[in-house]
Amino acid sequence: MKPFLSNPRLLGLALWLAALVAFVAVSVETSRKRLADELEVTGRTLHRLISQRVAQHDAHLTTLIALSSGAEPAPDGAVRQVMESISRFYPRIAWLALVSLGGPEGAAGAQGASQPAGVTAGPAVRRDVDVPAGGGVDLAPLGGEIAAQVRGRPSVYAAGEGRYLLAKRAPEPSDHAVVLMIDAAKLVEPEERPDFANLRISLDGADLVDLPADASLGSGVSWLKPPHFEKVIDGEGQRLLLSLDRSLPLAALVPPGRLLGFAVVAGLLAAALSFGLGQRAAVKRSELAARAAEERAQLQERETRLAHASRVNAMGELASGIAHELTQPLTALLSRSQAALRLARAERPDMAMISEALGVNVREAKRAGEMLKRMRDYASNKAPERARQDLNAIVAEVVALTRTDLERRGVALVLELGEPAPEAVVDVIEMEQVLHNLIRNAAEAVGAGGVVTITTARAGREAKVVVSDDGSGIAAEVLPKLFTPFFTTKADGMGLGLSLCASLVERVDGRIGAENGVLRGARFTVTLPLAAGERGKGKG
Ligand SMILES: Nc1ncnc2c1ncn2[C@@H]1O[C@H](COP(=O)(O)OP(=O)(O)O)[C@@H](O)[C@H]1O
Numbered sequence: 373m374k375p376f377l378s379n380p381r382l383l384g385l386a387l388w389l390a391a392l393v394a395f396v397a398v399s400v401e402t403s404r405k406r407l408a409d410e411l412e413v414t415g416r417t418l419h420r421l422i423s424q425r426v427a428q429h430d431a432h433l434t435t436l437i438a439l440s441s442g443a444e445p446a447p448d449g450a451v452r453q454v455m456e457s458i459s460r461f462y463p464r465i466a467w468l469a470l471v472s473l474g475g476p477e478g479a480a481g482a483q484g485a486s487q488p489a490g491v492t493a494g495p496a497v498r499r500d501v502d503v504p505a506g507g508g509v510d511l512a513p514l515g516g517e518i519a520a521q522v523r524g525r526p527s528v529y530a531a532g533e534g535r536y537l538l539a540k541r542a543p544e545p546s547d548h549a550v551v552l553m554i555d556a557a558k559l560v561e562p563e564e565r566p567d568f569a570n571l572r573i574s575l576d577g578a579d580l581v582d583l584p585a586d587a588s589l590g591s592g593v594s595w596l597k598p599p600h601f602e603k604v605i606d607g608e609g610q611r612l613l614l615s616l617d618r619s620l621p622l623a624a625l626v627p628p629g630r631l632l633g634f635a636v637v638a639g640l641l642a643a644a645l646s647f648g649l650g651q652r653a654a655v656k657r658s659e660l661a662a663r664a665a666e667e668r669a670q671l672q673e674r675e676t677r678l679a680h681a682s683r684v685n686a687m688g689e690l691a692s693g694i695a696h697e698l699t700q701p702l703t704a705l706l707s708r709s710q711a712a713l714r715l716a717r718a719e720r721p722d723m724a725m726i727s728e729a730l731g732v733n734v735r736e737a738k739r740a741g742e743m744l745k746r747m748r749d750y751a752s753n754k755a756p757e758r759a760r761q762d763l764n765a766i767v768a769e770v771v772a773l774t775r776t777d778l779e780r781r782g783v784a785l786v787l788e789l790g791e792p793a794p795e796a797v798v799d800v801i802e803m804e805q806v807l808h809n810l811i812r813n814a815a816e817a818v819g820a821g822g823v824v825t826i827t828t829a830r831a832g833r834e835a836k837v838v839v840s841d842d843g844s845g846i847a848a849e850v851l852p853k854l855f856t857p858f859f860t861t862k863a864d865g866m867g868l869g870l871s872l873c874a875s876l877v878e879r880v881d882g883r884i885g886a887e888n889g890v891l892r893g894a895r896f897t898v899t900l901p902l903a904a905g906e907r908g909k910g911k912g
């Protein structure tokens with residue numbers, strides 16, 4: 373998670389995707405709710421309208437019952453007129469009829485009437501008045517049920533083809549009923565019909581009306597429960613069920629235009645955020661890098677001081693040997709100078725001999741001067757200066773500095789310098805110090821009579837300087853701790869020599885390793901990158 377979060381681009385992408393998912397989720401939920409609310413509102417409105425219409429039917433029945441019964445019933449002609457005006461004004465009332473519910477004798481009377489009597493048992497039904505005349509359905513099968521109706525309360529009967537009958541019996545003592553046939557589809561005006569929903573009106577579980585939604589709106593998604601509205605229209609015995617169903621097409625849930633707009637805006641924001649985070653991370657990285665570089669510089673500076681202190685210290689140890697080494701040229705200088713002086717004071721000075729003596733003196737003095745310069749350089753506190761150097765020459769310098777010391781310890785020194793000399797980019801003094809430390813450790817390990825060997829070689833793209841000895845070697849448990857600061861097995865050791873060697877070598881991208889010799893003794897290998905242009909020049 374960490375590397376993922378620390379990558380501003382991935383983070384931006386993740387945030388963008390998360391924002392899109394959230395947008396889709398919110399959009400789906402709000403759209404679903406809006407569409408469901410819309411359906412609910414439409415459903416309630418339709419329910420109210422249909423209820424009002426249905427209530428009117430009852431009012432018509434009541435009017436017609438009142439007209440046709442009572443102490444002074446209106447003549448059939450007047451009833452027909454009222455029926456005709458109702459039929460004109462209310463097209464949904466497909467047929468109106470005033471029927472007599474006779475006993476079996478009524479049925480006999482019906483034989484002669486325009487309508488054949490029902491074959492089923494029960495009272496016969498005779499149409500006294502109907503509008504349009506002769507229309508409607510055969511009421512004979514319903515005669516029994518209508519006759520059994522409670523007076524004054526309308527009842528509903530299915531009439532097929534999306535129509536239903538509404539019948540009401542007149543109060544006692546009259547024995548007739550008024551029947552309306554309603555075209556259920558016309559309970560809803562065309563302009564009131566919602567195109568987005570499937571509208572159904574059913575009676576006792578059978579659909580009277582089933583108007584499908586506009587197909588061009590598309591089919592709904594399967595993973596959401598589509599909104600549904602359902603309410604009973606309970607208008608005076610007309611128990612109709614109004615139901616509306618709406619599908620949820622994806623385009624309605626997540627409008628593509630809005631999604632695209634949101635994606636663009638969110639994408640821009642995420643890009644800006646990731647850019648900002650990237651900038652911040654870059655600043656932080658460069659700050660960290662600067663701090664690390666500063667710490668490294670401080671550490672190097674401390675090591676440089678330590679290296680210097682260590683060289684000054686070593687110089688003290690080398691001093692007596694070097695002083696001894698200088699005594700010889702000085703003695704020689706003195707005696708040869710005295711001889712030359714004597715020759716010069718002769719009556720006829722032998723100029724050839726004088727100049728030869730002086731020539732030798734100059735060489736001796738130069739050698740002594742070089743030795744002193746070497747010492748001064750080695751103990752100097754100059755800032756390290758890396759340049760391309762001949763490693764064989766560096767070995768020679770160190771040998772010059774330490775030769776007397778090794779002689780005094782009784783340690784023999786063997787040089788195996790590879791030709792052509794390997795070259796590496798190093799600071800001369802630092803590299804001398806590395807070799808000096810290794811030579812001194814080796815000399816301490818072998819003691820009098822031992823041999824220390826220095827080898828230089830090229831190996832591929834690397835230069836190797838190996839300091840090996842024929843001492844007791846390194847114990848297995850000591851090997852891993854050699855380069856740890858302050859690790860020493862010597863009573864008077866500081867344990868800083870090898871750790872300093874490692875730091876100095878690593879500064880120039882080199883490395884140092886220790887192992888035991890094949891037969892005996894220890895073997896320290898300094899590996900350095902060959903100076904550019906040296907590579908591939910053949911193996912040393
Ligand atoms: N040539 C060697 N042969 C055997 N042991 C060695 C050799 N060089 C170094 N060591 C071991 O490594 C230890 C650490 O060396 P160094 O860091 O130079 O510190 P010091 O010389 O002060 O002990 C030495 O004490 C010694 O045990």
Ligand SMILES: [Mg+2]
Pocket residue numbers: 809812813869870
């Ligand atoms: Mg040491």
